[in-house]
Amino acid sequence: MPLPSLKEQFAQLIATPSVSCTQPSLDVSNLPVIELLADWLGSLGFVCERQEISPGKFNLLATYGSGPGGLVLAGHSDTVPFDEALWKSDPLKLTEIDGRWVGLGSCDMKGFFPLIIEAVLPLLDQPFRQPLLILATCDEESSMAGARALADAGKPLGRAAVIGEPTGLRPVRLHKGVMMERIDILGQSGHSSDPSLGHSALEAMHAAIGELIGLRSQWQTVYNNPQFSVPQPTLNLGCIHGGDNPNRICGQCSLEFDLRPLPGMDPDMLRAVIREKLFPLAERYQVKLDYAPLFPAAPPFEESAEAELVKLAERLTGHRAEAVAFGTEAAYLQRLGCETIVMGPGDIRCAHQPDEYLDMSLLQPTVRLLRQLIEHYCLSPVASV
Incomplete structure (x- = not known):
């Protein structure tokens, strides 16, 4: 041919x-x-x-x-x-x-x-x-x-x-490096007319997103490399999935996000800081929270x-x-x-x-x-x- x-x-x-x-x-x-x-x-x-x-x-x-x-x-x-x-x-x-x-x-x-x-x-x-x-x-x-x-x-x-x-x-x-991470939150579904019947995974995820955005602001203040056109590390909230109907308390929610560290930022250190911020949310919102990388960090x-x-x-x-x-x-x-x-x-x-x-x-x-x-x-x- x-x-x-x-x-x-x-x-x-x-x-x-x-x-x-x-x-x-x-x-x-x-x-x-x-x-x-x-x-x-x-x-x-x-x-x-x-x-x-x-x-x-x-x-x-x-x-x-x-x-x-x-x-x-x-x-x-x-x-x-x-x-x-x-x-x-x-x-x-x-x-x-x-x-x-x-x-x-x-x-x-x-x-x-x-x-x-x-x-x-x-x-x-x-x-x-x-x-x-x-x-x-x-x-x-x-x-x-x-x-x-x-x-x-x-x-x-x-x-x-x-x-x-x-x-x-x-x-x-x-x-820069590439980290792609996931957060899975398992709550308890229930009838939306009575919030006491469940524990909203979506509300817990809202709090988790707030913590991530706070960390992003903190890291972008501390780390800067003028060799890059985007001189700070970035964190992108890529995709979110959760719930199934407006009249049910959301029982499950998952988020995937992307973190681009500068040379010199250690992925293990970054993940430890993220865990420290996330895991108190499980007790506060009475949910199960799992955080893990989607794959090992690309250096x-x-x-x-x-x-x-x-x-x-x-x-x-x-x-x-x-x-x-x-x-x-x-x-x-x-x-x-x-x-x-x-x-x-x-x-x-x-x-x-x-x-x-x-x-x-x-x-x-x-x-x-x-x-x-x-x-x-x-x-x-x-x-x-």
Whole structure:
């Protein structure tokens, strides 16, 4: 089967759902996306290894060339959930609008993979002195389980790694950590006409939210790092579910929230402070309260400003390496011995939004930049920066 065009690759990946979500009803397998990528890359001579991380969830590691070192071009194969009614076009169909390719994952970040393929195509007839590794992970948007499994396995990948999250093709060497947490409150339902018949989980959750907002204000007063465009830690109340009818005292309520600590803020310390604030509420409201992380905290990331990869990316792009507020899988690849940066096309401000898009003017600059990186690390691995 011939390799689809760049645009058709975008279209097929976007048309293949791969939502990862902490809500099981919205979560789906990413295997169809992994199989598409493996078919395309396998047809080009890449050796493709699928790694099952959990039922229905897979990583793909595709390798061209052999030996130690080389370059890792990495991205996640999943997307966030989407509100179809808020999109102006079908989120699972690639649509060209005003010079933009619009579709779920076009920017964050299925579109990175066709651009890698486009970059490497004219180089495949040359000898690769060190390998090119293309990594597609699962569940970055919910638990980072795919990248965490790679890091826990400890198998070295490459000399350098570029994660193609949307940065407007500016190199990023520093970002915040990611904590996603849940609070479950079990009260006692009863007839709403007599409050003494129950214990409202919803009212207890209201108090818990007040404590979280208070902690957020406190932390944002104490912690500040001007390297970030959002210099304080953030805490986002992401989703809440509870109760079933207006005339029943709410018997159960659950909240999931997202905390983005700055480098230097210890997740265990933050969780201890949260517990200290929450657990007195159980006695006050006569409810059962459970607080736990949805997954182990994704650590903050920092690559040395003097690293070869950072210097090379700065020279190729003309931009000094930056810090960003969002989290990525970079720290996990760094644990495997890779100098690591985050750098890809697109604007993070349109990610996780209706009408997500990738500006078509970034397509060829991205291809050109990726080709230069491949040439440096795989075709001429001893070249100086």
